[in-house]
Amino acid sequence: MTEAEKLADFVHRASWSDLSDAARQALKIRILDSLGCAIGALAAEPIDAVRRQVEDFGGAPLCTLIGGGRSAPDRAAFLNGALIRHLDFMDSYLAPGETCHPSDNLAPVLAAAEHARADGTTLMTALAVAYQVQARLCDEAPLRDRGFDHTTQGAFSVAAGVAKALGLDAERTAHAIALGGVDAVGLRVTRTGALSHWKGLAFAHTACGATQAAYLAMRGVTGPLEVFEGVKGFEQSVSGPFHIDWDREDLERVRRTIIKKYNAEVHAQSAVDAALELRSRHGITGGDVAQVEVRIFEVAHLIIGGGAEGDKHLVATKEQADHSLPYMVAAALLDGQLAPPQYALDRIRAADVQDLLRRVIIRSDPGFSARFPQEMPCRVAITLRNGQRFELEVRDYEGFHTRPATWEGVLAKFHVLAEPFAHEHARTAIASAVSRLDELPVADLARTLVWRGSE
Secondary structure (H helix, E strand, O other), X not given: OOHHHHHHHHHHHOOHHHOOHHHHHHHHHHHHHHHHHHHHOOOOHHHHHHHHHHHHHOXXXXXXXXXXXXXXXXXXXXXXXXXXXHOOOOOEEEEOOEEEOHHHHHHHHHHHHHHOOOEHHHHHHHHHHHHHHHHHHHHHOOOXXXXXXXXXXXXXXXXXXXXXXXXXXXXXXXXXHHHHHHOOOOEHHHHOOOOXXXXXXXXXXXXXXXXXXXXXXXXXXXXXXXXXXXXXXXXXXXXXXXXXXXXXXXXXXXXXXXXXXXXXXXXHHHHHHHHHHHHHHHOOOHHHEEEEEEXXXXXXXXXXXXXXXXXXXXXXXXXXXXXXXXXXXXXXXXHOOOOHHHHOHHHHOOHHHHHHHOOEEEEEOHHHHHHOOOOOOEEEEEEEOOOOEEEEEEOOOEOEOOOOOOHHHHHHHHHHHHOOOOOHHHHHHXXXXXXXXXXXXXXXXXHHOOOOOOO
16 A cells, blocks of 8 residues: 555544544634634735635535635635634644644535535544644654645645545545645745745645545546655655554544634744733833843744744734734733734834834743743743843643643634624524534534625
8 A cells, every 4th residue: 555545544444433522622622713713814805815716716606605605615615714824823733843733624624524515523523634634744744944834734634634524435535635735835935034925825725726636536536646655756855754654543633733822823822921921910011121032942933033934023014923923022012912903004013013023032942942842931031121120931821732722712712803703693603503513514504604794
């Protein structure tokens, strides 16, 4: 068997009974969290562009578009995936050499499950498969340091999840995986330097293609089954050698994913938490601050601290702001929160936050780096203009896998994000459907994603 066939065999064998009660609840929490993020992004400029393109290009009205409308499965995967990702407020998975957002898999798996008229247990099983595949590929075949984007592993996970939702046999699943991944190598420049709208659209675009691939495999189209180990294949050209024994894998990796407490890049969560705790404890206002020093693990320093992926003190757009640790700490100290309002262009470009972010210093700490990703340690020190200095060291935050997010906490986040766009009855219906998803057909959940006034 090729590696793609071994992975396909794992996907085909996976069943609802393989999921622990804790994993089932974790999936519901992440589905609700993702839908809140999606609804909260309905008015975003790049989302409007994607929606207009989907509407102009047409497509059989087979699957629900969040907030109104219907389109073909691949286009629903694109628009709904763009919605889930735009705020950069969804879940994350931390591997030693890679970070990904497994909730990116929800939009394509939801579209396929709705189109296949599947039940909620099928949707959740397929989503758990996608989480497992993407997380394990990030564990064993990280690509960031090689210059490739995590959307690359995601093409395989989307193809696997969609194949599972469609009920494909092992042979067609293997071809779906091969077709999904063979042309989906993304470049890391998507997340370095002067960030663009593509940062939030790249995975949705990948998901669209991988969804098409799974449907082509369903119709009998074949792909290169040696996509991983073959000559000029994934291992030789992209990842280097790696091994995953899919016979020994379970569906529990979803429990290691983490939920964001703040609307910030995931590696910033503990630093923002510490900064806000210092602000609260000592009554600090942004105008009091002379300097902020953040000592943090190397991955955060490299990605959002200016260590390797561009100058993080140059911030003019939403995409740059939510990947700049200096901006996120400065905005949190000034406003007492870090949520979607802190990413409005007038807030980003305001003189007070632009001034303060230039006085936020980010340093890598080897001791903290050794504890990551089992912990998310950092130390924040704030020096005031009057010479006082306050500091706080933390090891994690609420939502990290050491302190997992609860249904109640994510429900509160869901209502905050969705309230500007969905009335209380609509929000309650969505949350209720997610909470009972294992008892419902997927169509019942899909119906709640379009409410009166949203079309």
